[in-house]
Amino acid sequence: MPEIWLVLGMCAVILVPFLKRTSVALPTGAALAALFFALAATTYTLVGDSGGTAVLGTLTIDPFSQFVKLIVILFAILVIAQWIITTRGQTAAGDTPDFLCLLLGAALGMSLMSSASNLLMIFVAMESASYPSYALAGFRKRHRIGTEGSLKYVVFGSAASAIMVYGMSLVYGMTGTLNLSDIASQIAGLSHTSSAVTGTTPALAAIGLLLIFAGVAFKLSAVPMHFWCPDVFQGAPFEVTTFLSVASKGAAVALLVRLLFTLGAASPVNSGLFTGVGVGVAILGAATATWGNLVALHQTNIKRLLAYSSISHAGYMIMACSLIALAPNTATAHTAITAVLFYLVVYMFMNLGAFTVGAAIAAQQNTEDIREYAGMSKRSPILAALMTVFLLSLFGMPGLGGFMGKVFLMQAMSDAGPAGFVLIAVLLINTLLSLAYYVKPAYYMYFTADKESRPTIFPSPAALLMLFVCAAALFWTGLLANKANSFAGAHAVLMQPANAAAAAPTLINGLPTVAVPIVDRHD
């Protein structure tokens, strides 16, 4: 259970100031130690791939959840490293424990999201991932855009949570259980039971599910719920933006996969409701990818550009997730989950690299405008080359990890019949669209002369090391993708819900039987 280490780390980080008041090294060390212990705990459970449950069955521990946790925790470590290297000077020493505690708290929530298999736990996990994110987004005091973004995030997030809780209450009211697999089997039973007997209709189930998916869509910044994303990304400090762009979305993708997988495991073949869910998710993904790419075309701020880029990448992953529902067999679902996990790994390195270059430039040139990158190829050739690598990988240049990620996504889609080919077409058109804005920073860096004698930028050796590691990871996943893909494939295994076979609805006259704990009174 890596989560326990994260909780201990949170406590340790805010206890450190009692020892030494304005130390930066001590809380950072405590946070990193906790994260490394959590990483070790995750890796340890990664080896034994027996699925199991924890905390009264509300958490499912399986290879898939452990893999996502590995990504989240590893990324938290990398983000702290990025923070130390690039922007730590902007954080006041007294705020360091706050910052690290919030970061660990968000990582805790995201880890829980990847294994939550109970409606209550899903809600608690999403909130414990969201609340620290709200505070982190507005972490820069006296920063107007940051405060604005944070407020938008809070308001939007609260509304999304409320919508999701309403959906959960509908589903709970219908099925009388909070357990995801029980809900799945009851909903599956619903489609071929006369609605007059149960008093509930598939329509009500569909509305409940739709509202739950709306809450997940907020975390994914999928299209009708994406408005917070660019403002938050622009206002938040670079390391927070980096963290939210990958870890938050990765956890949300994991939650989406688990929801669809659990629903799918119980649903009979060609169930109308489940296919409807699949089509809905596919449309959501396609709309998200297209909208993100179209709006990104106009952006000149590097953070906003990468925010819209992250929206479109979330769209690609959502499209692949929909295959779990659209796929004719479990093998295709496995391919799709593998592709999503592989994509997540590649996406982590691409985004980390691109944001770190942005942060390094912002720290020394004090700009986030890509037009100010003019002449970067002369002023800082290494940074310019590395940024180009990351942007081309985000686009999907052959030889880089982003290309193989998209290839695996398309491979999974091609197994899914006609609907899959529509998705492939959407993905290809979007990839072409995205080229237009991914080359824009590169264009300014290489083909625009620097007329205002902007400063030469010297990234620190540590920053360069980090960027080279990211670039190496992209080349490795791009050229030798099979190894990483088989690793992802070995972990794209979700625990089959135990009671999927017993798909008989237990509703009596439409009233669920709710277990009320009765307190034994002796007096």
Added chain:
Amino acid sequence: MDSLVSIAIFVGFGMGFVLLNLLVGKLVRPSIPNSEKSAIYECGEPTIGSSWVQFDLRFYIVALFYLVFDVEVALIYPWAVVFRDFPLPAVVLGAPFIGILVIGYAYEWYTGSLDWVRSSINTSVKGTAGIDMASLARRDPGALEEEASIVRAGH
């Protein structure tokens, strides 16, 4: 389903009734505004100042703390009822929960977030709290002056 329909009719009728009466009132009543009538109603007392005043942020901290510990009570009560003999599992389950809250509370107290007069001078002397004046001055000298003026206005 029948009960849903009757609830819907009830809700619809209730909302319609209110709206209809408001509409009738709007159509029938004379409109003669004067300064006395359009004044803010404050329990019959003459009003003092505008109602658009800035509310001290520090009240929110108090309210937030009240909320946290109120929720703690709400959660501890069933805990105490379930484990009435206070066995070891009760301690194992309860101690981390209370402990984490206490750690957070101690941290807030120690860093000066609970001081009512939380001026920049106060915090920079202590060198602990939220605003690190030295780094603030390095980044934005104007903010320092602003902070000082807030303090002056406060006293």
